[in-house]
Amino acid sequence: MSDPILTQQHGNILEITLNRPEAYNALNLDMMKMLGETLASAATDNSIKGILLTGKGKAFCAGGDLKWVSEQTEEPGSAFYRLAPMFHLAITEMRRMGKPIVAAINGVAAGGGFSLALACDFRVMGHSAILLQAYTSNGLSMDGGGTFALPRLVGLARALEIMAFDEPIPAARALEWGLVTKTVPDSEVRSEALSMLVTLSKTALHSFAWSKKLLTESFNNTLETQLELERQGISECAGHPNGREGIRAFVEKRKPKF
Secondary structure (H helix, E strand, O other): OOOEEEEEEEOEEEEEEOOOHHHHHOOOOOHHHHHHHHHHHHHHHOOOEEEEEEEEEOOOEOOOHHHHHHHHHOOOOHHHHHHHHHHHHHHHHHOOOOOOOOEEOEHHHEEEEHHHHHOOOOOOEOOEEEEEOOOOHHHOOOOOOOOHHHHHHHHHHHHHHHHHHHOOOEEHHHHHHOOOOOEEOOHHHHHHHHHHHHHHHOOOOHHHHHHHHHHHEEEOOOOOHHHHHHHHHHHHHHHHHHHHHHHHHOOOOOOOOO
8 A cells, every 4th residue: 555645855945745546635544643643743844944735636635535434443533533633733734834835736735634724834726626625515624724724815804705605616716815826837846836835945944934923923922022022032033043144244235155
């Protein structure tokens, strides 16, 4: 049996591929567990400066494997209760990750796949790919951090519309609504995502990590708490080699070399 997750390193970029093409990369327990472990390992690997997440075959990810759920001896509610923490571990690792994560959406991203794509920092979507919330059409509530990410990306009213009507979102509309960063021809999705990560890997990643943390936490903090975090962040960044180089380059009127 093939591993549900494949990894390949391109220089300092780690490519993670969901590898259940026969099931449109639907998420089962083994895949979720391995995804969380792979992300946790990448977070502390100094040879990795960015992560590309994609799916093998025709889909990015069709969501939770409802066939797997229906085959369990326990009630569906109990199966989801056991499944969800594994998925949540992967989502948490992604949101805590100080390194940029780019989703290469090569096909449908539905249900848990939709939430997984939204958890990435940036999303490159193929022209023929489709986003689909999918949970509510199956009588379920949204999971995988989708209710956290979606209203932050599109606003509460649009998020409620997406949840209530659950209509397929084509690439052009996804871009218009701010759900994805860029749309490209299907054949260029992976290469564009990789190019984006190569560019990001040459920037001050310590600054990126702090900026991501500050933006994520800003929705839950008071102004005073956020200002204190900003003080900690800019002080730490300024004392980091990246910060010292950036300041020195500014004074010397040259491009920094991170």
